[in-house]
């Protein structure tokens with residue numbers, strides 16, 4: 001794998017501390033999977049590429065939908081998450097899945113051309129998004145389709161607590177010249193995202209906004225391990241915890257369960 005592209009995201013998604021919290025954190029978006037897969041309308045026999053597949057939960061569900069002859073290749077730049085996905089596929093006895101450690105911005109996944117490229121929140125971390133979507137398009141057959149879920153703006157997703165934590169964190173350095181900012185809200189602007197897809201050679205671009213709530217324990221979103229990983233100093237930990245507690249109070253239904261509003265969007269397009 002090349003060391004130059006997406007260096008910060010590669011570090012983050014391979015950091016053992018982040019990987020330790022991830023299985024808890026991914027519960028937050030499990031309810032998105034059926035919505036994304038319904039939008040994609042996968043049919044038996046299709047060959048699917050799951051971009052930024054993480055621990056493979058959506059890949060495994062997609063694999064079920066394309067049985068008996070279809071298959072899913074999951075691609076991710078996180079070595080430990082690809083290992084988790086492989087382990088889950090083995091446990092599910094899913095024989096039509098493969099997982100690959102790949103930077104989807106500029107590397108190849110074996111098995112192309114695919115009928116469909118899908119992604120559940122795995123396409124917002126490219127520091128050259130047009131380059132990355134061109135690369136994804138090259139993995140598709142002519143007329144193949146793409147469908148992905150990404151977040152709407154941070155203001156519409158108040159569960160994203162980084163603003164409340166800002167006084168305790170070092171500001172993010174600006175992207176290097178010619179690179180784009182990466183992160184969960186990098187594709188939030190619908191016009192910009194549609195522009196990226198168009199520039200990358202996709203047509204018939206459609207966007208569906210989706211909002212719903214999930215009831216989950218608060219620590220699915222944040223816990224002490226995560227605060228430390230994000231860079232809160234030991235000496236700031238009590239104050240950071242208090243700030244978090246105040247911020248998260250708005251979601252609490254009971255000490256055990258909180259209700260979080262999710263605002264996401266699904267983009268669909270066709271390789272022109």
Ligand SMILES: C[S@@+](CC[C@H](N)C(=O)[O-])C[C@H]1O[C@@H](n2cnc3c(N)ncnc32)[C@H](O)[C@@H]1O
Nearest residue numbers: 013052053054076077078103104120121122125
């Ligand atoms: C928010 S997680 C989503 C994971 C999974 N799709 C899910 O819904 O649970 C984003 C994933 O994108 C992966 N990722 C980030 N940049 C990538 C890149 N350039 N190429 C491949 N995967 C990438 C991360 O390693 C991470 O697993």
